[in-house]
Amino acid sequence: MEFEKALENVLQNLGFNHWLYFLAISSVQIFGNPHITAMAFLGKTPGFSCNTDKEKKLDPCKSQCDKYVFEKNYTSISTEWNLVCDESYKVPLAQEILMFGFLLGVVVLGSGSDKMGRLRTLMICLYIQVIAQASMLFCTSYFQFALSRFLLGFTAGGSSLTSYVIIMENILSHHRALAGTVGQIAFALGNVTFSLMAFYIRDWRMLSLAIAVTNVPFLFLSCFIPESPRWLMSEGRISEAEDALYRVGKMSNPTFNRQMVSITETKEEGPKASSGTFDAFRTPEIRRRLLALMFAWFTCSFVYYGLTMNATSQGSNMYVSFALSGLVEVPAHLICTVALNRIGRKRCLFLAFFTGGLSCLFVDFTSSTSGLFSPLSLSLVGKMGIAMAFNGIYLFSLELFPTVIRNGAMGLCSMAARVGGIAAPLLSNYGEDITFVGFGVTGVISGLLMLMLPETLGLPLPETIDDVECWKSI
Template sequence: MDTESNNKKASKDDKMEKQPEADKMVKAIGDFGKWQVMLLLLIVAPTKISSAWQQLGIVFLAPATTFMCTETNLTDSIQISTCYSDCVSYEYYSEFENTIISEFGLICDRAWMANFTQTMCMFGVLIGSIVFGFVADRFGRRPALLIACMLQLVTTVVEAFCYNYWLFTTVRFFIGVSTAGTILSSFILIMEVIGPLRREFMNCLCALPMPVGQMLMPLFAYYLRTWNQFCLGVGIPHVLYLIYFFMLPESPRWLISVGRIEEASKVMTQAARWNNLPSGNMLDVAKSMASEKVNSNEPIRKATYLDLLKTRLLRINIFCSCTIWFVLGISYYGSNQYIGQTSSNVFVTVALAGVLQFPGILLSGFLCKYFGRKITMISFFVVCGGSNAFLVVPEDWFAVRLTMGAIGVGCASGAFATMYMYTSELFPTVARNMAMGASSTVSRVGSMLAPYVAGMTVIAAWLPPVAFAVVPILGAITCFFLPETRGQKLSDHLS
């Protein structure tokens, strides 16, 4: 009996030893309480919902549109959706009263400009990731988020009043910049106040509001049938961002890292009170955390991007990671835009694609926990590619196209959620942020190309579904070269 008791005690001690060293801040403010839930609902949910509206809104701004020449000087016979050099004016036919295609005449030799608008928006997201990443590290998470939110509020309202194409596209670029800032800054802030045991759970919660936004977007488009009404409809809710000036806290970890100890203690005191924890000694806790950084005798190794190529393992990991993120950029954003253009009911299709992202995101957490990251990514990619392949069926097969297109988007969403966690585990601490940044940047390149892949229907109707079927398979093959990271301790240093 004593032996069994000793074995249980030893086993318990071993588990305790395997756990990471207690985080003083987590012990002080709680790992996941009412304060963290408040931040999730106040910051992450609105910014992620808005990001869906801004990044995927092109589906309703530039939907599938047919046109016909109504006034010509020379041509006798007129065919629908055919361009004529002598045509004086065209009429446009779509589900909407007015779109950017009909407003700015984006047909014939100007047809590429509709896709270019979305490309510029995604290029803005790329630039915004770089700019606001720097701002958040240099000046704080709160200023970065406030600037991004105010920029988004202004640009989304101004967008509805743009009177020409190039002004509209320029505003879309800055909308992309602001969208990157809101997503990045809010994600950094929420993850810095969450305990390590809850971070995977929080990763799923942070991903869920985006499909919620996608599900709400068709409601705006259904009742607001002109492009400027739609822009204004999804822009006005950003007025809620004004409350951030009064309720948004700064990250206490960032405050401590820059020596603003008293400010950090005030935020921690507020958090502890929200979570019903003792709050009397927060200044001492903050000073203790600061002293650990100051008194540390360990040499600080500042890694560079070149260190990601230092060893064979890191070279393989960064190459594969960037390839997979590129695939995700094309698959997720391209599929969303394509199914919106080819469906006979764009409202149902977009909403259903949002609904199916819920099981994809939740399934990613389950599969990662029990089967590992690698098999999860491969499974999502294979199903995504297979589903997209069915989009080559005739347009009359509406149910098949609708179901398979939505499943493909759901799998791409689940793969995205998985890859965020997988990438962070593939690289050591000193180079993890750079690896995430490099991978995310490549993903934005993929998302910039996505509209052109979706627009290849003008060449041949079968080209986009074939491309969206082949690209995920490339991602699945790439996953085979990555190691499994489930259950493994995160590495800290470059080997």
């Protein structure tokens, strides 16, 4: 039988153990999330004053200080290496370095997994992440810390992409939306678990070690999770693909037999005509779609990571605020899953971007310190909006690009998102007011851009560039 039929035999009735299989892979996101967002606490600067200012009335950044005295609520790299005043730029710089590593990791390890295999790439990333995270316990300089953050970003880019691909490659099409949402929710819950860890562990070195320890169980993931059967098939390793499918099938059905996944080697078709991604810029409709979506992906990452890292500055309790920032994503992803199929892709994304953008703009104009229009409440609404947009933009982009350039175009969009992740901490150097204006303006513009794109709900995927050029609907 063909591979798709064998996969259907395995997954047509998803059992409890099957969902445990997908949940185990998605859990990489829950405990891997702190690698990316750790600077919200590791870089947090407590109140401080000059050691010569006994009454604490002077601005420590405008006084000549021999030494800074920090409040004892918690420690961070700021308290460790005096990263305040003229040196304060190094805190967001560490996050920029991580996101630059993330960008490289998506590109290098994303293509590397096509050659080495999904599972092997994932395991390499997980091992390096644990070592790099634990190494922070022994960092004696900012340079060593920044190097560890780069390695974390590089491997986090690989592990997040690969774990997502493993799930999407090995689930039936009508379950993909739900499986994708589970992955998004898992990432959001990572913020909640991390805020709990940070609340109980106030020393930044011990917190780094705790993050590493919580990821140790995933080093044994390969003992329970088989390699992606679809990747094995693409490599011509049919017998191994059958073994992998058989292992998955036995999870929920003890009577599952090997013949149910017996794959017949299909005759290889001739190469399909393809186009280079940059050739697509020469056609007006593809160019319009690509530029609009690249800006939207930039906005998603820019606003999402910006609001996440800024959550500790909102509200009276930074641990509660950070946890809420993750919790509000759960209903956002569930609403998005329903709305995409009810009101359409572009209207759903327009509302998501517009809601997120306006909420961020209102943060700068509110005078309320509590209630519905407080900065914390508005930023949480903004986080819900951008989380919905991040969830839906992937599917919308997938459906707007023709098959012949889809992978390349999606790669360009993903790179735009990584640039947004780098820009978010950079903008924070200019103050909170400008930061939220930046979030708001990009969100509103992205929402308007969505209205310029055609609706794709219920339509077949375009195959060629000509299909797209003949289908111009605004």
